[in-house]
Every structure is written in structure tokens, then in C-alpha cells.
Amino acid sequence: MDFKNILRKLQTVTENRLMIIMRDTYVHKGKRKQLVDYLHQKIGITDRFVLDAMNEVPRHLFIESVFEDYAYEDRAFPIAAKQTISHPSTVAEQTELLEVNEGEKIMEIGTGCGYQTAVLIKMKALVYTIERQKDLFDFSQKLLRTLDLRPKFQSFGDGFAGLPTFAPFDKILVTCGAEILPTELLKQLKVGGKMVIPLGKTDEQILYRFTKISETQFEKEEFGVYKFVPMLQNKSH
Ligand code: SAH
Numbered sequence: 517m518d519f520k521n522i523l524r525k526l527q528t529v530t531e532n533r534l535m536i537i538m539r540d541t542y543v544h545k546g547k548r549k550q551l552v553d554y555l556h557q558k559i560g561i562t563d564r565f566v567l568d569a570m571n572e573v574p575r576h577l578f579i580e581s582v583f584e585d586y587a588y589e590d591r592a593f594p595i596a597a598k599q600t601i602s603h604p605s606t607v608a609e610q611t612e613l614l615e616v617n618e619g620e621k622i623m624e625i626g627t628g629c630g631y632q633t634a635v636l637i638k639m640k641a642l643v644y645t646i647e648r649q650k651d652l653f654d655f656s657q658k659l660l661r662t663l664d665l666r667p668k669f670q671s672f673g674d675g676f677a678g679l680p681t682f683a684p685f686d687k688i689l690v691t692c693g694a695e696i697l698p699t700e701l702l703k704q705l706k707v708g709g710k711m712v713i714p715l716g717k718t719d720e721q722i723l724y725r726f727t728k729i730s731e732t733q734f735e736k737e738e739f740g741v742y743k744f745v746p747m748l749q750n751k752s753h
Pocket residue numbers: 599600601602625626627628629630631632633646647648649652673674675676691692745746747748749
């Protein structure tokens with residue numbers, strides 16, 4: 517076999533391996549359907565748009581393969597850089613609170629492994645997402661591309677600053693818990709827009725929804741206690 521042939525063969529082997537690794541089987545799809553039924557019946561998610569999107573995103577591909585068998589249970593898992601992928605019920609609740617409409621401009625703070633990003637993209641939102649951990653920024657960028665899910669903009673940066681050049685946004689979703697309200701983000705919200713954000717100390721937060729009534733007025737609603745990874749201020753953490 518000549519060198520070219522060996523190379524071609526190697527390439528095919530690599531591609532086949534990737535296809536095996538990235539497989540989404542009937543078993544995965546079946547478990548996913550059960551998870552979505554659970555989110556509807558037990559958690560009380562009623563937004564069909566959210567449930568349909570979560571039925572489409574192969575969550576098992578966003579986590580370490582050792583957890584694959586549990587990917588469709590309502591569990592959080594460790595991902596790179598000591599972060600976590602949120603519980604499916606938390607993703608569903610946060611997304612439902614955001615009241616997403618097709619074509620809306622949404623900024624997400626905390627891309628993580630990209631699962632929540634994928635759900636928003638499946639809902640046909642225009643997603644702008646920020647992650648401060650390089651490993652996760654790289655991982656999510658690669659994975660979303662492989663799955664042909666395209667955020668409008670993916671940023672390696674600080675969520676506290678938001679994305680002023682792309683503002684204003686219809687919606688903002690913060691997937692990490694902030695000790696203090698990031699006021700810069702509220703400035704980047706359209707009047708009539710909504711921001712869903714967990715606020716509180718590191719061990720537990722309260723989930724809030726802010727609705728921008730006018731440039732200076734906000735309505736604030738509360739939705740119970742959660743535990744998110746912290747929204748960190750600087751790179752030394
Ligand atoms: N959306 C993810 C949740 C990941 S956990 C999911 O679908 O599961 C929250 C993420 O927020 C972590 O990846 C963490 O690194 C990131 N994060 C924390 N502080 C941040 C900040 N100041 N700016 C941007 N991302 C931040």
C-alpha cells in the first residue's frame with residue numbers, strides 16, 4: 517500500500533470512529549423522550565417549544581462518555597474546568613421563564629459545554645454566548661459546529677461586561693450564579709426584554725426574572741432556590 521492509500525485509510529478510520537462516538541441511537545432518542553415527558557408531567561414545563569427543542573438535542577454528546585447511560589436522567593454532571601452541565605429541569609425552567617420566540621436575539625452568559633446554547637438554537641433564537649473558561653469555549657465551539665448548530669456569536673470573555681457591540685438583546689440568560697446583579701447586562705436589554713438570572717451567595721441562589729419596563733424601570737419576579745456554579749469576576753479563579 518502506498519503512502520496516499522495509508523493516509524486515506526487512516527482518515528476513513530478516524531471518520532468512522534467519530535461517527536461511532538457521535539452516535540444518537542434509538543435508545544438515546546427513547547430515553548430523551550422519557551426525559552421530556554418527565555419534564556412536562558413532573559416538573560410542570562408546559563411550553564411545547566422548550567420541550568420540543570429538548571427532545572431534539574442529544575444531551576449525551578455534551579458530557580463525558582462515562583456518564584452517557586445517565587445523560588437522560590435529571591442530573592447535573594461535571595464538565596471541564598470544574599464546571600457543571602445544569603440539570604435538564606433547570607435548563608427547561610430557565611428557558612421557559614425566558615419566553616423565547618423564534619428569531620429573538622438572546623445573550624447567554626456561561627456557555628459551558630454548550631447544551632443550553634444548543635436548546636436555544638433549536639428554538640430558532642439568534643444566540644450570542646459568552647464563556648470565561650478557555651477549555652469550555654473551545655470544547656463547545658467544536659461540538660456545536662460538529663452538530664451543525666450555529667450560534668450567531670461565541671465569545672471567550674467576561675459575562676459581566678456582556679456584549680455591548682451586539683446590544684440590545686431581546687432576552688438574556690445567565691447560567692451561573694451571580695453574587696451581585698450585573699447591571700451592565702440590564703443596560704444591554706431592550707425595553708420589553710427579559711433577563712433570567714440566579715442571584716445569591718455561592719452555596720445557593722434565587723432565580724429571578726427581570727423585565728425591562730422602561731430604560732430605568734424593571735419588574736422583578738422570584739422563582740425559588742437553585743444551586744448554580746458561581747459567576748466569577750476575574751480570571752484568577
Ligand atoms: N449553560 C451551561 C451551564 C454551564 S455552568 C449548560 O448548558 O450546562 C456555567 C458556566 O458559566 C461555566 O461554564 C462557567 O465557566 C461560566 N462562567 C462563570 N462565570 C462567568 C463569567 N463571568 N463570564 C462568562 N462565563 C462565566
